[in-house]
Amino acid sequence: MENKLEQDQEATTVLYSNLSTQNISTTDKSLCYSLQCYMVLTTQEQKAISSICFLAGPVTFLANILVLLTIASSTALRRRPSYLFISSLALADMFASCFFTISFLDFHLLSQRDDANLYLFKLGGVTMAFTGSVGSLLLTALDRYLCIYQASNYKLLLTRTRAKLAILLLWCVTIILSFLPLMGWRCKTWLDRPCSRLFPYVDRHYLASWTGLQLVMLFLIIVAYPLILWKANRHEANMGGPKLGRQSVKGQARMRMDIQLAHTFSLILLILAICWLPVLSFMLVDVRVTLTNKQQRMFAFCSTLCLVNSCVNPLLYALRCRELRGEMLALIECCKACREHALGHTHGQITDSSSGKKSKNPAVSGSNPEIVSRSADRQQNSI
Structure with a gap:
């Protein structure tokens, strides 16, 4: 009987502490006892x-x-x-x-x-x-x-x-x-x-x-x-302000x-x-x-x-930045060229295995990084 009373008192204490924690806003707003205050x-x-x-x-x-x-x-x-x-x-x-x-x-x-x-x-x-x-x-x-x-x-x-x-x-x-x-x-x-x-x-x-x-x-x-x-x-x-011809164009550009x-x-x-x-x-x-x-x-x-x-x-x-955009375009074009080259190489292997002859994709082989970089430079200058 005494053990049961002690358990009831402990349960009441825990319940009271939980309720006081949930209702901290009604007692003291500066107090916080759990992370629930932040959620x-x-x-x-x-x-x-x-x-x-x-x-x-x-x-x-x-x-x-x-x-x-x-x-x-x-x-x-x-x-x-x-x-x-x-x-x-x-x-x-x-x-x-x-x-x-x-x-x-x-x-x-x-x-x-x-x-x-x-x-x-x-x-x-x-x-x-x-x-x-x-x-x-x-x-x-x-x-x-x-x-x-x-x-x-x-x-x-x-x-x-x-x-x-x-x-x-x-x-x-x-x-x-x-x-x-x-x-x-x-x-x-x-x-x-x-x-x-x-x-x-x-x-x-x-x-x-x-x-x-x-x-x-x-x-x-x-x-x-x-x-x-x-x-x-x-x-x-x-x-100084622009005067004639080319100087006027430069002044407007500035x-x-x-x-x-x-x-x-x-x-x-x-x-x-x-x-x-x-x-x-x-x-x-x-x-x-x-x-x-x-x-x-x-x-x-x-x-x-x-x-x-x-x-x-x-x-x-x-x-x-125009220069960085140009390099980004060159990188994207290079990735595309590498992907096309990989696909073309795979297709060439399949063709070789079926016909016994080597083939090469000229469109892919011409897409080297230097050509891509030069094309990107031209695109960069046009932006």
């Missing part, structure tokens, strides 16, 4: 976010893989520091498409309750990808800044070796900063303050530091591009180039602001106050904009 999306919101991730994730991965393969297959592009920075950007965005999509859907859609170390490892991968992406954007902006402000000494200041060292330093710092929570800089009070209400186990001081670093890098990017545009316009003014440059830089800054400022704003607010469930849901949607930014980056920094 706030409704069924409709889960479907919407999963649609965004399933659409943007594979597109981002394939686009950046194509950029990386194009630069890796071209000796001319690999020698230039600008394309090394674009390669770093494409690599970071490729990581973002994998890490963010998997970890985000695993947590919010599948409600996977990982332990602290596993969750912080996944979060570190996402943080590494986005930090590397913004850092590569900063290197690209500084490269363009040096190209126009130090045009005469650009090749001496920014050599290929220095570009590689800058990329290596960027990724070393990025990896260390991203996995600091896994190394020990985490909240010591389970899921209560000073834990973030946006990310489980993450200390708010670490979140404030990372957010501040991202804001500094974005500020430098936003300052660099207007300075580049201002220097270009000033250079145009110092050269004016069109300046307009295109202004449109490109304006588009870059607009997309950066739209994709990153909402997320960073929520993080700054989370450092000071405790966010509500509605604000957590808004942050979940805003965080998908970072993935959209990684999806758009290849279009802004890579595919708008």
